[in-house]
Amino acid sequence: MASSSFGSSIVALFITFAVLIGSASAVHLSIRYYNNSCPKLLSMVKDKVDSQLEKKERIGASLLRLFFHDCFVNGCDGSILLDDSANFTGEKNAIPNRNSVRGFHVIDAVKYAVEDVCPGIVSCADILAIVARDSVVFLGGPSWRVKLGRRDSRAASQAAANENLPSPTSNLTELISIFRKFGFTTREMVALSGAHTIGKARCTNFRGRLYNDLDIDDVFAKERRSKCPELQGSGDDNLAPLDIQTTIAFDNSYYINIFMKMGLLHSDQQLFQLQNNGTGGGVSTDSMVVEYMKSQSSFFSYFAKAMVKMGDLYPLTGSSGEIRKNCRVIN
Numbered sequence: 574m575a576s577s578s579f580g581s582s583i584v585a586l587f588i589t590f591a592v593l594i595g596s597a598s599a600v601h602l603s604i605r606y607y608n609n610s611c612p613k614l615l616s617m618v619k620d621k622v623d624s625q626l627e628k629k630e631r632i633g634a635s636l637l638r639l640f641f642h643d644c645f646v647n648g649c650d651g652s653i654l655l656d657d658s659a660n661f662t663g664e665k666n667a668i669p670n671r672n673s674v675r676g677f678h679v680i681d682a683v684k685y686a687v688e689d690v691c692p693g694i695v696s697c698a699d700i701l702a703i704v705a706r707d708s709v710v711f712l713g714g715p716s717w718r719v720k721l722g723r724r725d726s727r728a729a730s731q732a733a734a735n736e737n738l739p740s741p742t743s744n745l746t747e748l749i750s751i752f753r754k755f756g757f758t759t760r761e762m763v764a765l766s767g768a769h770t771i772g773k774a775r776c777t778n779f780r781g782r783l784y785n786d787l788d789i790d791d792v793f794a795k796e797r798r799s800k801c802p803e804l805q806g807s808g809d810d811n812l813a814p815l816d817i818q819t820t821i822a823f824d825n826s827y828y829i830n831i832f833m834k835m836g837l838l839h840s841d842q843q844l845f846q847l848q849n850n851g852t853g854g855g856v857s858t859d860s861m862v863v864e865y866m867k868s869q870s871s872f873f874s875y876f877a878k879a880m881v882k883m884g885d886l887y888p889l890t891g892s893s894g895e896i897r898k899n900c901r902v903i904n
């Protein structure tokens with residue numbers, strides 16, 4: 574009796590503790606975090622992002638991807654922005670990032686402008702979060718309120734980047750399980766993948782799909798093969814748009830593409846597999862693809878909510894980490 578009540582109070586204690594930890598990010602991150610300390614922050618960032626995207630729209634895609642690749646590697650802590658240093662090998666050269674992640678000069682420009690007005694106040698991790706949202710909005714996608722108050726890491730982990738980021742050769746089961754690890758449902762994973770409505774990929778990441786996959790439209794495959802030769806090492810860096818229809822616009826055409834077997838990456842096409850009789854992982858994502866294809870507003874609403882959720886991944890708050898002066902190096 575005594576031991577069982579002792580047991581249950583231990584359990585209660587654990588639950589209380591878990592609830593406290595679980596809500597820690599919600600307590601510290603706030604859309605008003607810099608209201609007093611840097612009231613012009615949001616408008617300053619938006620101005621910078623808008624002027625960069627007016628020059629070159631693709632950078633919007635690159636900035637959105639940077640935020641994703643930051644958050645899935647030890648949380649949204651600006652770790653992806655760190656250059657290699659004497660103490661650690663950074664994430665920029667991890668397999669999913671090398672010769673691929675871009676947009677760092679924009680983050681530098683934004684940080685420089687923000688430091689000028691609010692020195693030592695705003696983290697690089699928060700700048701990434703705002704810039705990702707502003708990029709999506711600029712390109713015609715949904716908006717969301719960005720929670721703020723993250724601090725910057727004092728280290729980066731190439732190993733964690735290699736381990737945690739999905740690969741373009743992933744199958745549906747693997748995609749579901751990678752995102753589940755970070756608390757995302759299958760439906761949220763399908764919505765987040767809709768980010769591939771903008772931006773480009775290199776031949777090396779879709780060659781296998783062009784030459785090995787059966788669930789690919791013939792005409793589409795032929796066209797893409799002409800700029801992505803079968804021989805490994807030839808044309809590896811040749812680019813193709815992730816969304817064949819509206820390369821620049823953030824819309825729901827990604828889902829129409831994969832419905833028509835025109836997903837560029839193997840991992841994209843995995844979300845819609847009617848051709849394979851829905852054999853992927855025992856969970857059919859086909860119906861979700863059809864829903865987002867039919868309703869852009871449904872896609873936008875799930876995407877925006879999932880982006881907020883992504884921003885909640887393991888932020889450093891309180892006295893953890895630091896506010897970097899230069900996003901590329903620790904203070």
Ligand code: HEM
Pocket residue numbers: 631633634635636637638641672673674675739740741742743748765766768769771772773774775776778815838840
């Ligand atoms: C579902 C699993 C995912 C896989 C396997 C994946 C993989 C990839 C790959 C291989 C590329 C092309 C990189 C290159 O060739 O250099 C790419 C580009 C991109 N990804 Fe993903 N990705 C995934 C999910 C996401 C998510 C969740 C987001 C954001 C919310 C995202 C945003 C982007 C964007 C915007 C680009 C284009 C970047 C540019 O043009 O610079 N991806 N992704």
Ligand SMILES: *[C@@H]1O[C@H](CO)[C@@H](O)[C@H](O)[C@H]1NC(C)=O
Pocket residue numbers: 604605608612
């Ligand atoms: C404070 O934050 C809220 C929520 O983002 C915003 O509506 C309000 O305008 C902000 N106030 C100032 C002074 O920036």
Ligand SMILES: *[C@@H]1O[C@H](CO)[C@@H](O)[C@H](O)[C@H]1NC(C)=O
Pocket residue numbers: 658659660903
């Ligand atoms: C490496 O770590 C040491 C000890 O924490 C620190 O003093 C030093 O500044 C770091 N060096 C670099 C290049 O980050």
Ligand SMILES: *[C@@H]1O[C@H](CO)[C@@H](O)[C@H](O)[C@H]1NC(C)=O
Pocket residue numbers: 848849850
């Ligand atoms: C899919 O299912 C149909 C009917 O159930 C069958 O005729 C066809 O061979 C299957 N296709 C594949 C690729 O398994």
Ligand SMILES: *[C@@H]1O[C@H](CO)[C@@H](O)[C@H](O)[C@H]1NC(C)=O
Pocket residue numbers: 744745746747852853854
């Ligand atoms: C997905 O990939 C994993 C790892 O390569 C493999 O074990 C699994 O059988 C694959 N699942 C399906 C449904 O193909």
